[in-house]
Amino acid sequence: MALRDISNISAPNRADDKSPPRKIMKQTRLIENIHRNRELELQKVLETKDRTQQELSDLNSELWKIRTDLPEIELELEKLNHQLSELENEYKKKENELAEADRRFDSEIEALKHEFELYRQTVESNFNQSIEKLSQECHDKIESSLESKQQTFNKSKHMLETQCAELEQQLATEQQNHGKELNRLTERRHARLEALNRELNREIQNLSSDKDAYKRAIQTLNERITQVKKLINERETENETLSQQIETSKGKASVFEEKTSDIRGEIQLLKSQLAERSQTLKEKHQTAKEYAEMSVGFKQQLESEELLRRKAHNLLQDLKGNIRVFCRVKPEQPENRFQYQVFDSVESNDGNEQIILTEPANPQQHSFNKSAPKNYRFGFDKVFDQDSTNTEIFDEISQLVQSALDGYNVCIFAYGQTGSGKTYTMSSTQDGIIPRSVGLIFEKCRLAEQTGWNYKVEGQFLEIYNENINDLMTESYLRNLDSVKHEIKHDENTRTTTITELTTVRLTDQDQVAHILNSANRNRATASTNANNRSSRSHSVFIISLQGFNSKTGDTISGKLNLIDLAGSERISHSLVTGDRLKETQSINKSLSSLGDVITSLCNKNQHIPYRNSRLTYLLQHSLGGNSKTLMFVNVSSKLQHFNETLNSLRFATKVNNTQLK
Numbered sequence: 001m002a003l004r005d006i007s008n009i010s011a012p013n014r015a016d017d018k019s020p021p022r023k024i025m026k027q028t029r030l031i032e033n034i035h036r037n038r039e040l041e042l043q044k045v046l047e048t049k050d051r052t053q054q055e056l057s058d059l060n061s062e063l064w065k066i067r068t069d070l071p072e073i074e075l076e077l078e079k080l081n082h083q084l085s086e087l088e089n090e091y092k093k094k095e096n097e098l099a100e101a102d103r104r105f106d107s108e109i110e111a112l113k114h115e116f117e118l119y120r121q122t123v124e125s126n127f128n129q130s131i132e133k134l135s136q137e138c139h140d141k142i143e144s145s146l147e148s149k150q151q152t153f154n155k156s157k158h159m160l161e162t163q164c165a166e167l168e169q170q171l172a173t174e175q176q177n178h179g180k181e182l183n184r185l186t187e188r189r190h191a192r193l194e195a196l197n198r199e200l201n202r203e204i205q206n207l208s209s210d211k212d213a214y215k216r217a218i219q220t221l222n223e224r225i226t227q228v229k230k231l232i233n234e235r236e237t238e239n240e241t242l243s244q245q246i247e248t249s250k251g252k253a254s255v256f257e258e259k260t261s262d263i264r265g266e267i268q269l270l271k272s273q274l275a276e277r278s279q280t281l282k283e284k285h286q287t288a289k290e291y292a293e294m295s296v297g298f299k300q301q302l303e304s305e306e307l308l309r310r311k312a313h314n315l316l317q318d319l320k321g322n323i324r325v326f327c328r329v330k331p332e333q334p335e336n337r338f339q340y341q342v343f344d345s346v347e348s349n350d351g352n353e354q355i356i357l358t359e360p361a362n363p364q365q366h367s368f369n370k371s372a373p374k375n376y377r378f379g380f381d382k383v384f385d386q387d388s389t390n391t392e393i394f395d396e397i398s399q400l401v402q403s404a405l406d407g408y409n410v411c412i413f414a415y416g417q418t419g420s421g422k423t424y425t426m427s428s429t430q431d432g433i434i435p436r437s438v439g440l441i442f443e444k445c446r447l448a449e450q451t452g453w454n455y456k457v458e459g460q461f462l463e464i465y466n467e468n469i470n471d472l473m474t475e476s477y478l479r480n481l482d483s484v485k486h487e488i489k490h491d492e493n494t495r496t497t498t499i500t501e502l503t504t505v506r507l508t509d510q511d512q513v514a515h516i517l518n519s520a521n522r523n524r525a526t527a528s529t530n531a532n533n534r535s536s537r538s539h540s541v542f543i544i545s546l547q548g549f550n551s552k553t554g555d556t557i558s559g560k561l562n563l564i565d566l567a568g569s570e571r572i573s574h575s576l577v578t579g580d581r582l583k584e585t586q587s588i589n590k591s592l593s594s595l596g597d598v599i600t601s602l603c604n605k606n607q608h609i610p611y612r613n614s615r616l617t618y619l620l621q622h623s624l625g626g627n628s629k630t631l632m633f634v635n636v637s638s639k640l641q642h643f644n645e646t647l648n649s650l651r652f653a654t655k656v657n658n659t660q661l662k
């Protein structure tokens with residue numbers, strides 16, 4: 001009934017009646033610009049600071065790594081030095097050994113050469129001597145033998161010749177006398193000559209056998225010489241092998257030397273690297289120091305900027321109005337759509353954005369009776385046409401999330417008939433207002449840590465059905481449904497609200513929230529029946545409590561972000577429903593009209609604000625009014641058959657909008 005009352009208040013058609021004075025609008029834009037610039041600057045400062053801190057931490061970690069590596073490198077270097085000195089010692093030892101071996105070898109070679117030379121000389125001289133002696137002896141022997149034989153022969157010959165001559169004389173003399181004797185003598189002489197010849201031949205034969213013996217002796221000597229030469233050759237081969245060994249040792253020594261010089265080079269390189277690193281380290285130390293000093297300056301600047309930002313942000317929100325209304329049109333098929341137009345604030349020329357609905361023609365009306373189609377104009381802080389996305393929506397409301405972090409209570413409502421896109425706007429698990437708000441809160445919390453702020457972020461999720469509260473976060477939702485009584489308790493001193501036996505969960509990330517939303521959806525779908533769809537016929541409230549503490553200044557902050565998906569606002573004729581469905585319809589109407597009344601009373605600054613008229617307004621008592629911020633989304637459908645419901649929704653929203661402008 002009450003909803004109907006509110007809806008019946010017609011929207012003023014003149015934009016000027018509801019526009020704020022131009023001066024304020026101008027100031028608002030100016031402050032908005034300043035605020036935007038400030039935020040950009042702050043963002044830049046924060047980014048620079050982040051970068052600086054990142055670099056600082058990188059440098060620190062590098063420094064730490066180098067520091068931790070340094071003893072290891074030094075140890076390694078020491079080890080290498082030790083190894084090097086060992087190698088050097090070994091090398092020296094080897095060198096000494098080698099030199100010693102060389103010396104030994106040289107002296108051995110010398111001794112051998114000397115020995116050999118002596119031996120060779122001795123052998124040679126012995127040999128020469130013996131050869132000479134033998135030759136001499138032989139020669140002498142032969143000579144003397146030949147001489148004596150010759151003498152003997154000559155003597156004999158002479159004697160024989162004399163005898164022969166004598167005999168020949170005798171013969172000649174006695175030839176005549178002794179013919180026979182002559183022949184005998186001649187024969188004797190021949191025989192004697194033959195005997196002498198034989199003897200001579202024997203003698204010659206003996207001499208030649210002597211000569212053979214000498215020849216054999218000479219051959220033996222030659223063989224001995226060959227053996228000695230062979231020995232000399234062997235010694236020389238040995239000498240060569242030894243020389244080769246010396247060469248190999250020298251080669252090894254040079255390889256060893258090369259290796260040593262390589263190691264030395266490596267050590268030199270390591271030393272220069274170490275020096276370079278130490279230099280870089282020093283420079284990085286210096287840079288880190290400079291960054292740290294800069295960081296302190298940045299921090300101080302940041303803190304004062306943060307204070308300024310908060311003031312500017314709140315001033316901007318106040319100027320924008322503590323109660324704002326945004327309209328969102330759900331996309332529909334063109335053939336099934338009524339006509340409407342959207343104008344932005346520049347086109348509408350009154351600072352507001354407008355939506356103009358054209359009444360569809362009544363097919364039953366006679367053509368001669370037809371009047372011009374009627375237009376309905378509504379102005380809101382923002383109108384999102386059907387092609388708008390959840391991201392665009394969130395960009396517009398993200399500043400309210402910042403207000404909650406700054407310690408203000410914020411309510412964001414989604415109002416509209418069933419199926420008009422409230423849940424899509426509020427709870428789409430990826431980009432709905434609820435998950436995106438949580439994401440942004442965590443992002444902002446991380447940034448606020450730079451200025452010493454630490455936030456505790458907690459969440460509660462409840463449903464108000466038939467004026468009963470149900471816990472949407474408990475696993476016993478279905479068991480407890482409409483049976484467990486949750487009491488709302490207010491502490492007027494601290495202006496805080498608690499709900500008894502309601503699950504409170506510490507929020508950690510966007511995924512967790514998506515999980516909470518999905519499981520609540522499943523539970524509500526299970527609890528639904530044909531006659532009653534829980535999610536359409538009840539309000540859901542996602543409460544995010546933010547408790548901030550600044551460890552530097554000791555300041556505390558307490559803010560609340562209430563995200564409310566209202567029950568479908570469509571009118572159901574009381575005459576068409578009975579029993580539970582009637583009760584349900586009545587309680588929805590009551591709570592929605594109470595919400596309208598509370599907002600109206602707050603804007604009219606009435607003495608009495610009728611919070612107690614519904615559980616929803618009672619629950620949100622401390623989040624509506626005062627310096628709280630309220631944003632209402634009116635979700636509408638452009639379907640032909642929903643024209644009247646859309647008109648009603650826009651009228652209700654206009655009432656809220658107009659009230660706050662007063």
Ligand SMILES: Nc1ncnc2c1ncn2[C@@H]1O[C@H](COP(=O)(O)OP(=O)(O)OP(=O)(O)O)[C@@H](O)[C@H]1O
Pocket residue numbers: 329330331386416417418419420421422423424425533535536537567568635
């Ligand atoms: N802007 C949009 N773009 C695309 N699809 C949309 C949009 N708004 C709503 N929808 C779709 O329309 C259907 C109904 O939307 P939704 O459930 O959000 O409506 P509702 O107002 O929350 O309804 P209820 O009161 O039953 O909860 C859903 O399938 C949703 O995905």
